[in-house]
Amino acid sequence: MSAKSVSGEAKRMKAAVFREGKLKLVRDYPVPVPAKGEALIKVLQAGICATDLEILKGYMKFEGVGGHEFVGQVVRTSEASLADRRVVGQINCVCGQCDMCSSGLSNHCRNRTVLGIAGRDGAFAEYLVLPQDNLHVLDEKLTDEQAVFVEPLAAALQIVKQVSIDKRWKIAVLGDGRLGLLACQVLARDNRSVLLVGKHRHKLLVADKKGIRVSLVDEVVGRNDYDLVVDCTGSPTGLKLAVKMVRPRGTIILKTTIAAPVECDLSPLVINEVRLIGSRCGTFSDAIEALSSGEIDISGLISRTFPLERIDEALKFAAEPDSIKVLLRMQA
Numbered sequence: 439m440s441a442k443s444v445s446g447e448a449k450r451m452k453a454a455v456f457r458e459g460k461l462k463l464v465r466d467y468p469v470p471v472p473a474k475g476e477a478l479i480k481v482l483q484a485g486i487c488a489t490d491l492e493i494l495k496g497y498m499k500f501e502g503v504g505g506h507e508f509v510g511q512v513v514r515t516s517e518a519s520l521a522d523r524r525v526v527g528q529i530n531c532v533c534g535q536c537d538m539c540s541s542g543l544s545n546h547c548r549n550r551t552v553l554g555i556a557g558r559d560g561a562f563a564e565y566l567v568l569p570q571d572n573l574h575v576l577d578e579k580l581t582d583e584q585a586v587f588v589e590p591l592a593a594a595l596q597i598v599k600q601v602s603i604d605k606r607w608k609i610a611v612l613g614d615g616r617l618g619l620l621a622c623q624v625l626a627r628d629n630r631s632v633l634l635v636g637k638h639r640h641k642l643l644v645a646d647k648k649g650i651r652v653s654l655v656d657e658v659v660g661r662n663d664y665d666l667v668v669d670c671t672g673s674p675t676g677l678k679l680a681v682k683m684v685r686p687r688g689t690i691i692l693k694t695t696i697a698a699p700v701e702c703d704l705s706p707l708v709i710n711e712v713r714l715i716g717s718r719c720g721t722f723s724d725a726i727e728a729l730s731s732g733e734i735d736i737s738g739l740i741s742r743t744f745p746l747e748r749i750d751e752a753l754k755f756a757a758e759p760d761s762i763k764v765l766l767r768m769q770a
């Protein structure tokens with residue numbers, strides 16, 4: 439029986455579940471029961487991200503309902519201000535008590551679960567639960583499609599929280615995929631010279647239309663003269679290229695999370711005293727603001743939308759080199 443009603447009575451739902459290296463549609467998955475302080479959310483749309491494709495290859499060894507980028511509607515909550523509201527949600531669910539949480543670094547909570555990535559069922563389902571504190575209510579300014587980009591855009595905005603961008607810098611973003619296309623827009627706000635480096639002409643064209651300089655990777659020469667290189671390739675070779683491009687005392691930001699080990703000679707980093715910074719999740723309110731104001735524009739970034747029933751097809755399409763963001767629509 440599928441969960442069509444929002445009364446909270448439905449016990450079973452459709453969900454796409456990672457199990458033994460596959461993501462399979464299950465039609466009678468139990469509807470999650472919110473714990474104290476959690477809300478039950480009806481998922482409207484969800485985004486497929488490179489991390490989901492990496493989980494298929496064994497990243498994080500996660501089993502359970504996939505998906506962490508979503509927009510939904512709250513259907514059960516103890517918090518009146520959230521009732522029936524359209525929301526997005528921070529994916530890290532934290533304890534609030536460990537040393538990381540008490541020092542203001544709750545994204546690094548030692549006891550965290552992460553929606554659809556670690557220890558917690560995710561958004562490729564008709565319903566999900568999240569702590570109420572994780573939710574951000576949306577107003578009408580944002581479409582559902584824009585809202586699905588809040589999570590990845592927050593991750594892109596984390597770059598400018600970690601490094602303050604100088605407008606005179608020479609900056610390169612490696613990777614013309616979902617994250618690279620957001621990261622170059624984020625950096626271009628403070629630095630007009632940002633260069634997006636990729637392998638796919640039509641993806642580069644999306645950035646080009648937004649006024650960003652682009653280059654095919656084959657045409658890039660590693661001259662060790664970039665102040666900042668951001669690796670969004672999602673490939674084990676991204677770091678290698680970044681090392682060839684970054685200047686002495688420059689900075690590399692790593693956004694790539696992959697199941698495969700990365701092989702790279704690190705001695706140039708020592709010799710050139712390069713700063714290497716890992717970068718993960720960011721602040722949702724910043725992303726909501728940047729999308730609402732039109733500062734970050736998602737046009738051209740959605741390749742296709744599939745119903746949840748066609749998850750197999752959607753995943754295959756998302757893994758194709760030509761596709762950018764693939765969305766899932768949960769409700770038939």
Ligand SMILES: [Zn+2]
Nearest residue numbers: 487489507590
């Ligand atoms: Zn993601």
Ligand SMILES: [Zn+2]
Nearest residue numbers: 533536539547
């Ligand atoms: Zn904690």
